Amino acid sequence: MTELLDGAKVAKIINDKTAQRVTKLDKPVTLAVIYDPDNEGSQLYVGMKSRKAAKLGIQTRDIPVGADETTDSVIALVESLNADDDVTGILVQSPLAKGIKERQVFSAVAPQKDADGLGATVQGMLFGDALEPYTVAATPQGVMSLLNYYHIPIKGKVxxxxxxxxxxxxxxxxxxxxxxxxxxxxxxxxxxxVLKRLLKFADIVAVGVGIPNFIKGEDLKQGATVIDVGMNVVDGKATGDVDFDSAQGIADFITPVPGGVGPMTIATLLENTVTLAELNQ
Ligand SMILES: NC(=O)C1=CN([C@@H]2O[C@H](COP(=O)(O)OP(=O)(O)OC[C@H]3O[C@@H](n4cnc5c(N)ncnc54)[C@H](OP(=O)(O)O)[C@@H]3O)[C@@H](O)[C@H]2O)C=CC1
Ligand SMILES: Nc1nc(=O)c2c([nH]1)NC[C@@H]1CN(c3ccc(C(=O)N[C@@H](CCC(=O)O)C(=O)O)cc3)C=[N+]21
Structure with missing residues (x-):
């Protein structure tokens, strides 16, 4: 039997807690979102994030940054947001317009405002398993919350x-x-x-490549836990990177698309934002 890891359900639990935490702060919580207005995916996802934030009492400031901008001008924008006391957290939605060096922009975000955990400082802290508090990228952190909610063992697993x-x-x-x-x-x-051999050996498989149905059930280890981060559109339908149907009966646990990792990403981003508000108040 293959059990679903219900990201929509777990995201709701996290979102309810986030909304509670927001009410306990004496300052408004504001997330600034830098995005490319000409990118359809960004329009869609930034809209989803802003609507969910509003429901939880978090304000958003969506800032379009188009192809006429440069890496330097976007970094200057990020620096002004770093210095703005009304801004709690900053998210740089990927991808930015071609020509803007995204990773440089991620790293311009001050660590104490890095709601999406993509800057070099916080990623270095993650890599070093730092003891101080720091934010972690919303998608993989959301995956960990999902694995923990379902008590999936990680220690010693492949x-x-x-x-x-x-x-x-x-x-x-x-x-x-x-x-x-x-x-x-x-x-x-x-x-x-090589990928085939690695898949057969893995207890936990987490896939984010952007190729619909890239991983087939027959390549998985019997009893594996499968995390599908892929968010592709096929015939107008959200489709993951894992061939969901062929994984049935082989995987013990699998995230559906939609309703798996996606809602966890948004919930974790907003959870990170309120954590920053608490740490920096
Ligand atoms: N649900 C959610 O919340 C989120 C979903 N996504 C989705 O996840 C997917 C990946 O996103 P993202 O990480 O930003 O994408 P990127 O394009 O930045 O990265 C894709 C990665 O896949 C690797 N890759 C490409 N082709 C292959 C292959 N044939 N075999 C093995 N690896 C391959 C690339 O390798 P290399 O480094 O060598 O180029 C790269 O590391 C997309 O569908 C995206 O929409 C992303 C973020 C959040
Ligand atoms: N700096 C940055 N951080 C990101 O986290 C980031 C990004 N850039 N760029 C793009 C990707 C993509 N992404 C998604 C978030 C939620 C859903 C989501 O909630 N999806 C719904 C379905 C949506 C639908 O049906 O179209 C679900 O899976 O249930 C999807 C994709 C975040 N990303």
Whole structure:
């Protein structure tokens, strides 16, 4: 039997707590969101984030940054938000317009305002398993919350992360390593035959590559836990990177798309934002 990891359900629990925490603060909580207005995905996801934030009592300040901007001008914008006492957290929605060096912009966000956990300082703290509080990238942190909610064992397990982006794969592998899994990271240059062997060996598989139905059930280990981060549109439908139907009966646990990792990402971003408000009040 394959059980669903219900991200929509767990996100609601986190969101209810976040809304409660917001009411206990004496200052408004504001998330500034920098995004490319010409990118359809960004329009969609930024809209979803802003609507959910409003429901939880978090204000958002959506700031469009188009192709006429430069890396330097966007960094200057981030620096003005770093210095703005009315801004609690900053999110730089990926991808920015071509030509703007995204990772430089991520790293311009002050660590105490890094709601999405993508800057070099907080990613370094994650890599070093730092003892001080720091924010972690919303998507992989949301995956950890989901695994923990369902009491999926991580310590001593074999984990395979497919993809190594700043947003997902790199921080996901660090989190699983910090949680005492044995972690392998696969990417574009991983030979397909090698990937197959790694998949057969992995107790936990977390996939974020952006290729619909890239991972087939037959390649998984019997009893695996499968985390599907992929968010592709096929025939107008949200479709993951894992072939959901063929994983039935093979995986013990799997996240659905939609209703899995996506809602957890948004809930974690807003949870991070209120945490920053509490730490910096
Ligand atoms: N549900 C959610 O909350 C979120 C969903 N997403 C979704 O997750 C997916 C990935 O997003 P993101 O990480 O930002 O994407 P990127 O394009 O930044 O990264 C994709 C990664 O996949 C790797 N890759 C590409 N082709 C292959 C292959 N054939 N075999 C193995 N690895 C491969 C790339 O390797 P290399 O580094 O070598 O190029 C890269 O590391 C997308 O569908 C995106 O929409 C993303 C963030 C949040
Ligand atoms: N700095 C940055 N941080 C991000 O976290 C980030 C980003 N950039 N760029 C783009 C990706 C994508 N992303 C999603 C978030 C929620 C859903 C989500 O909630 N999806 C719904 C379904 C939506 C639908 O049906 O279209 C679900 O899975 O249930 C999806 C995708 C965050 N991203």
């Amino acid at each position: 984990a395979l992360v497919v993809g190594r982006s700043q947003l997902f794969g790199r921080p996901m592998s660090a989190l699983l390593n910090n949680a005492d899994a044995t972690v392998t990271v696969a990417h574009r240059y991983t030979e397909p035959a």
